[in-house]
Amino acid sequence: MHEDGPVEPETEIPDATDASEETLSPHRANGEQEIDASLRPRKLDDFVGQQRVREQLRLVLQGALGRGEQPDHILFAGPPGLGKTSLAMILATELGSAIRVTSGPALERPGDLAAMLSNLTAGDVLFIDEIHRMARPAEEMLYLAMEDYRVDVVVGKGPGATSIPLDIAPFTLVGATTRSGSLTGPLRDRFGFTAHMEFYEPAELEEVINRSAGILGVDLRPDGATEIARRCRGTPRIANRLLRRVRDYAEVRSDGVVTVEVARAALEVYDVDELGLDRLDRAVLGSLARSFGGGPVGASTLSVAVGEEQSTIEEVCEPYLVRAGMLARTPRGRVATAAAWQHLGMVAPANAFGAAPVAEPEPVEPGLFDE
Template identity: 60%
Template sequence: MEHAETDPYAQVEERDYEAALRPKTLAEFDGQPRVREQLALVLDAARHRGTTPDHVLLSGPPGLGKTTLAMIIAEEMGVGLRISSGPAIQHAGDLAAILSGLDEGEVLFLDEIHRLSRPAEEMLYLAMEDFRVDVIVGKGPGATAIPIELPPFTLVGATTRAGMLPGPLRDRFGFTAQLDFYDPADLSGIVANSAGKLGVSIHPDATDEIARRSRGTPRIANRLLRRVRDFAQVKGHPQAHRAVARAALELYEVDERGLDRLDRAVLGALCNLFDGGPVGLSTLALSVGEEIETVSEVAEPFLIREGLLVRTPRGRVATRAGYAHMGLRPPAQNPALFD
């Protein structure tokens, strides 16, 4: 259920719903208790000193609340929020334009900060430390650097690949938070809160069912909730209970562990076509008719986290648990299978 919608109107609808369901303050933000406590301390200390908070780096898989936390930081500090992303900033001049347009105390949120270009990244070092950028005017021997002073601001960087951040950039953040997958109890609470905002009558056993199939991710939990809501409305159920949630999620091909069609296609191909592996990623992707990046970035991480698939130097290998989940008997003659 993490695949991007191809319909632009569906994408707008998804964004509108996500915005409506986002918590606005740290007190409303469910889950991530340690990160919430640490961030609250950073913000409270800044308020007491009358300064801008330290720069914040948020890392973790997609859908765990990095953008929401950036919005909350701005809301808690009572300042404006500017949003951009690493891929959108191709040149140092692009970043200089964004930085020079900031008002004092504003929060600048850079998503996918690990994808900044090298020139922009080097400009960001100076901006984060000294609140200054040097704009180069001219070319060759006659080029001169004009310093532009910036108002104090807080940079909130988000990344799904913290290991790709250069050390000098990572070290300039005063607070770094690693967001973890949510446990089912926290997700169940998030689903219940979201149902209230959407005006959906839902039984606690249905919120538990949705949470259990949400891959530890609030964004997916809220998406599944909307599909359960649609199913209940169309089928004439005044309240969504567990049986309704199960029927809806089975219709949308999300099984009891959260695997969707692509996940099961990858795992099924590995087990049925390649005797459990090992098999190369490109061959596996070709067998299910998907792009290599889709298999490696959408399906594989969850299958590995669930212990259903393993990456090895020779290729992808199914585990015995993966065979069991697919209702298949593992081949006795394959010594590569993992327990």
Template identity: 80%
Template structure:
């Protein structure tokens, strides 16, 4: 089996200020830890049962035909396993994996050089594919359909187009913003899968597997406690597990129980609902400073001393899913659940509560 190439700098779609214990984006230096915990086969991949079943059929059909499978598009929020699935696809096919990212493909020539070096059956993984430059995207259309690219030599009236054959390959694209993909690019993928947030039960299974690999003494009640504060995201669950492990080894006997997990997560400002310092600061400003809203995101960001992109991309998605913040045409509004979480009685006009997240196994 070919070894996958080392992932390039994938230029994640977020600001440096967005990094924190509950950010779904990888922290600097975290990729080595993630590589250790990544599943190698579909049978090892926890959660996403519908996607796993569909992908298994696609790959097995391709193996029996002896041809590369259809191009695969994986969409969904960060931290749910899109990169892991791309690596698994290559491993299941026994093919080499070539890794790049949309922002790295600024010119058509960058993509042409990568495509020309592919061997038959290789898997090309493009992370954040919605950020690929238009000239490279247009070249990708022809490569995906006809396995060839047209390279333009020269400039002006004397320019000529030279067709180059590309070895049959499988493109795996990953995106956190499927709506930002152009229609022509989306239509060229034969199989599209959307990754959903994990239930608490699936996150417990992720944590038990990671604890075994890391040698962490994770007790069942400790796994439950960490899982329910992980925002339905395996990357966050694994990050919290490592930090709870540090606390257990330094301030206890090394075993991660419910009480130890609670004490450790309190040190890291992660509360019982999976909110961190910035989340609570946003809710606090919205409720105490602006009377529950509505207020614009830029004004809200100034009130908490953060960039608007950080508030909008890191805090808001979870606060909306948790039923604590509502987006309206006039601005952000705190719900009744947000008022109560801060220990305050909600006003009559506050939007109602939402169902609890990630409880339905």
């Protein structure tokens, strides 16, 4: 990958090396940029997890390189923090191409996209994060660029407006989305390969944590890595973040060695419990159980009860709580499950969602002297 590949037309991207995705921002502190850059894997073989996706992606790349062709456009779909940005950068590295990075919300007008496309050179990779949030006029311009490598620039307005065709260099578009259902059909169909990212298993997260600990110079014991991995919600980005916070605790309040005891004490300070739930997650469950008797309750009412925006509850908390089996979405509202009551240390009511049915007593035949 060319080291001078820009994030946006005038912005240089950092080096690519982490199994998780981090937001690429030119305003971040140099220290944080260097940490994120040092953790991103440079090659597909160094990427941890997502074995099926890696196998599929390797076939796509090797097939295109063997034919001397430009690879098909690629879409990475899945929850945040699973490595979509890292894979896009690895793809550019494997191709030996420059990568230009932007985001869907930044492409508000067709002119924004046309300016970026016109600056591409043959073989470049264009990465659009959160591609489902791109403005519709820019998206419609992208259709022609993906298929015929040209765009039509409209000059003027009204009856005097003219369309000028502009040829662009062959490129590979890599899109990333956390909401594949929000993509329009015409855009989704123009991607030659769609990779669906899955949450990581604890063993894979341990591998991510051990690799990152080696790069950061953290003295991490196996039991400490296991303890951190089981609280990462199946997400490498969270794993790397918790590792850095545990490292801080170990260096300040201990001897610098991350053992299981140090990891537990550190994560308790940062309000991360044994299942990976943070303060807001527990506030949602606690309010649902204590204030509303386990539900059902609407998302708007629940957000007011915990003092957070409804979008935060729906996009940050609920996906993991539902996946962990502690919250259920029903037509009447959110409901706390029996597992949530148990995690809060409370006795679940008999009618709790997911509770085992109570067996009815068998009827007893009346005796001779029973009334």
